[in-house]
Amino acid sequence: MSRDETVPRRARDSCRRALESAGLRKRAGDVYTFDSGVDGTLGRVALNTASNGPGGRFEINPVMGVCHEGIESRRSALVGTKGRPYELATLSSAVGYLMPEGAYRAWFFEDGSDLDDVAGDLAAAVVAYGFQFGQDHAELEVIADDLEQVRFTTLEARKTRLPIAYELLGRPRDARRTLDASLAEVEGETHMAAEQFRTFVERFEAEFAGPG
Numbered sequence: 001m002s003r004d005e006t007v008p009r010r011a012r013d014s015c016r017r018a019l020e021s022a023g024l025r026k027r028a029g030d031v032y033t034f035d036s037g038v039d040g041t042l043g044r045v046a047l048n049t050a051s052n053g054p055g056g057r058f059e060i061n062p063v064m065g066v067c068h069e070g071i072e073s074r075r076s077a078l079v080g081t082k083g084r085p086y087e088l089a090t091l092s093s094a095v096g097y098l099m100p101e102g103a104y105r106a107w108f109f110e111d112g113s114d115l116d117d118v119a120g121d122l123a124a125a126v127v128a129y130g131f132q133f134g135q136d137h138a139e140l141e142v143i144a145d146d147l148e149q150v151r152f153t154t155l156e157a158r159k160t161r162l163p164i165a166y167e168l169l170g171r172p173r174d175a176r177r178t179l180d181a182s183l184a185e186v187e188g189e190t191h192m193a194a195e196q197f198r199t200f201v202e203r204f205e206a207e208f209a210g211p212g
Helices: 003-021 069-079 115-136 140-148 155-168 172-185 192-207
Strands: 031-035 041-051 058-068 091-094 107-109
Touching: 003 041, 003 058, 003 107, 003 115, 041 091, 041 115, 058 069, 058 115, 058 140, 069 155, 069 192, 091 140, 107 115, 140 155, 155 172, 155 192, 172 192
Parallel strands: none
Antiparallel strands: 031 041, 041 058, 058 091, 058 107
């Protein structure tokens, strides 16, 4: 194995030690979780990575997330996917956008640098800004509002998560409103995504049968 090839492995090992020391739990792949302070909601960080040319330079961009286990488990069942809830983020943001600069931020690991020092700085940012994000957006009511306003999510992800959030909150009329609006957007469309969403709606209606 070349020196360049060892940098990603060593960088991941350094980040694991730093993040675990900060109280995060290592999960599958490059995902870690932490206590959000609210039952049923996990704080989450995924280490997005990229290699940057010669010299073994390795880039890590931590993406903070909030995983509402009730939303994610139901969504997985309705869309027909497998996996543990923590593997998906109900809300997410790259940590750099949560920092005072409000801009993309990555940490760079390369031969000749102190990888543990870089990893420690990354973990410090996760704790200082990511933990607060996880705690501030852990309540289901806050999550539903974020989804409604398309904060820390995308329009596509919102389509399936928001109606579930409203049903869990006991707000079926709002769930119906969001479903109808999304159905109107794909009316007459026959592409795969449109068909998959209509299937999701049928399953949703069977799962949450009740007044509209």
